[in-house]
Amino acid sequence: MIPMLLLSLFVAVPATKAETDLGLTVDAAILIDADSGKILYEQNANTPLGIASMTKMMTEYLLLDAIKAGTITWDQEYHVNEYTYKMSQNRALSNVPLRADGIYTIRELYEAMAIYSANAATVAIAETIAGSEAEFIKLMNKKAEDLGLEGYKFVNSTGLNNADLFGKHPDGTGAEDENVMPAKSVAKLAYHLLKDHPEVLETSKIEKKKFREGTDDEIEMSNWNFMLPGLVYKYEGVDGLKTGTTNFAGYCFTGTAERNGTRLISVVMKAVDENGVGSYAARFDATAKLFDYGFGQFSKQEILPANYVFEDKKSIPVTKGKEDSVNIAVKEPISFMVKTNEKDLYKPVLTLSKDELEAAVEEGTVVGQVVIERTEGTDYGFIDGKEFTADVVTTSAVERASGFSLFFQGIGNFFSNLWSSVTGLIGGLF
Incomplete structure (x- = not known):
């Protein structure tokens, strides 16, 4: 021993x-x-x-x-x-x-x-x-x-x-x-x-x-x-x-x-x-x-370019709009000092502050942030303790649907919700 x-x-x-x-x-x-x-x-x-x-x-x-x-x-x-x-x-x-x-x-x-x-x-x-x-x-x-x-x-x-x-x-x-x-x-x-x-x-x-x-x-x-x-x-x-x-x-x-x-x-x-x-x-x-x-x-290297689009989250839903979704992207580029051979160790992580928007939606509406994280090894961070982040924004505007369109959207949503309830009940019986 x-x-x-x-x-x-x-x-x-x-x-x-x-x-x-x-x-x-x-x-x-x-x-x-x-x-x-x-x-x-x-x-x-x-x-x-x-x-x-x-x-x-x-x-x-x-x-x-x-x-x-x-x-x-x-x-x-x-x-x-x-x-x-x-x-x-x-x-x-x-x-x-x-x-x-x-x-x-x-x-x-x-x-x-x-x-x-x-x-x-x-x-x-x-x-x-x-x-x-x-x-x-x-x-x-x-x-x-x-x-x-x-x-x-x-x-x-x-x-x-x-x-x-x-x-x-x-x-x-x-x-x-x-x-x-x-x-x-x-x-x-x-x-x-x-x-x-x-x-x-x-x-x-x-x-x-x-x-x-x-x-x-x-x-x-x-x-x-x-x-x-x-x-x-x-x-x-x-x-x-x-x-x-x-x-x-x-x-x-x-x-x-x-x-x-x-x-x-x-x-x-x-x-x-x-x-x-x-x-x-x-x-x-x-x-x-x-x-x-x-x-x-x-x-100093660009870790993430402006207008970067996340492959698994290209858009978010929009209610009461002429379109039912709007595309999103990173607003500003993110650049900072890294070792020349370690750029690929830094990856973007998306955090959305809103799951959906209600029209009307303006272009450039902030819907979340992206944070850069190191995937392996030690990152010492920043002297102020901050994280390097950038806003994620809508890339276009979505106009609010007309009253007539909203009426039919409401009917559609009613029957959609009703059908979901019925199928849920039937499924529960079996």
């Missing part, structure tokens, strides 16, 4: 194992199509982990929301306080030094945050929007809820360890608290950020920029995203989005790249090399593997 412990070694499957093994040495990863949100790959994507400065994507989101709403302007000025001054002087925390009596525009602070991951600049933005970082955290959590994120916890606006905030961690949070989120929620945040504020890429793609150029405070900001063109781990098409590194979170990166009209979003969390050591190279190598996989093996 095989001992239970030994048996478990043969049957246990690691929870982090993806169906397609890309050889990623990360705690979690995900790859999605930025257009549709189709998930192309995931590995341990539902486990909350440290997100470090990837947190700043939420701060960017709320700032760009405020700019769009007109409650904050790019030229609006921020006056440095004791806390943001002290934080900015710690260059080990990634900062542009701010003057104790300095005044900075929101645009300057935003560029420092988006390009150089400047932490004091990030807190300054949070204070400007909400009055305090503690109040800003409430906005972060509300936005996360609105976006349908799961497993998230925000305790500051930057992603720093709360323990590094000089005892000034936001009210309601503890010194040992950390920002956490699953890879899937990080990707969902990035997905909605790019949908709602694509202009964020105009800043995230900047490789180098001088902060306060031409002044005594001038400092060169180099983007921490080393996959941008011209930098050491350059990858064709990369133009964002946000790195993150702390002792708690390890080396993380939310990347995005566009090639030939296809944009992908990737997330890697706590990346390490083959020796188990975290590094910049580890997170960018893992990201490159994800992008190679996405661009190399997937393409």
Whole structure:
């Protein structure tokens, strides 16, 4: 008899194992199509982990929301306080030094945050929007809820360890608290950020920029995203989005790249090399593997054409009409990213919302929906949890029959029903 412990070694499957093994040495990863949100790959994507400065994507989101709403302007000025001054002087925390009596525009602070991951600049933005970082955290959590994120916890606006905030961690949070989120929620945040504020890429793609150029405070900001063109781990098409590194979170990166009209979003969390050591190279190598996989093996394909007709359900009955049925078909085509050799694994499933219609019937009347389902293997679905569907509609109109015709239809139906009742009764006798 095989001992239970030994048996478990043969049957246990690691929870982090993806169906397609890309050889990623990360705690979690995900790859999605930025257009549709189709998930192309995931590995341990539902486990909350440290997100470090990837947190700043939420701060960017709320700032760009405020700019769009007109409650904050790019030229609006921020006056440095004791806390943001002290934080900015710690260059080990990634900062542009701010003057104790300095005044900075929101645009300057935003560029420092988006390009150089400047932490004091990030807190300054949070204070400007909400009055305090503690109040800003409430906005972060509300936005996360609105976006349908799961497993998230925000305790500051930057992603720093709360323990590094000089005892000034936001009210309601503890010194040992950390920002956490699953890879899937990080990707969902990035997905909605790019949908709602694509202009964020105009800043995230900047490789180098001088902060306060031409002044005594001038400092060169180099983007921490080393996959941008011209930098050491350059990858064709990369133009964002946000790195993150702390002792708690390890080396993380939310990347995005566009090639030939296809944009992908990737997330890697706590990346390490083959020796188990975290590094910049580890997170960018893992990201490159994800992008190679996405661009190399997937393409946008038409799964179902417009006007598709189901062979076993070409029409539905119509009552009180000049015709007794009307043809139906899929209204719009359905296309999304799939592996080039797996298109035939996706099949349409029809669900009718109406078994029959009463005339008059207009062309284009919605009578149901078609859902695309995968017949075998794993389909990761969409980042928003939606299904890819299309309306099924009538392809022509059916006029209502005249009163005279309806009279005879009624007589016909009466005798038809009567005959059915009689035959049913006779059949019951025997």
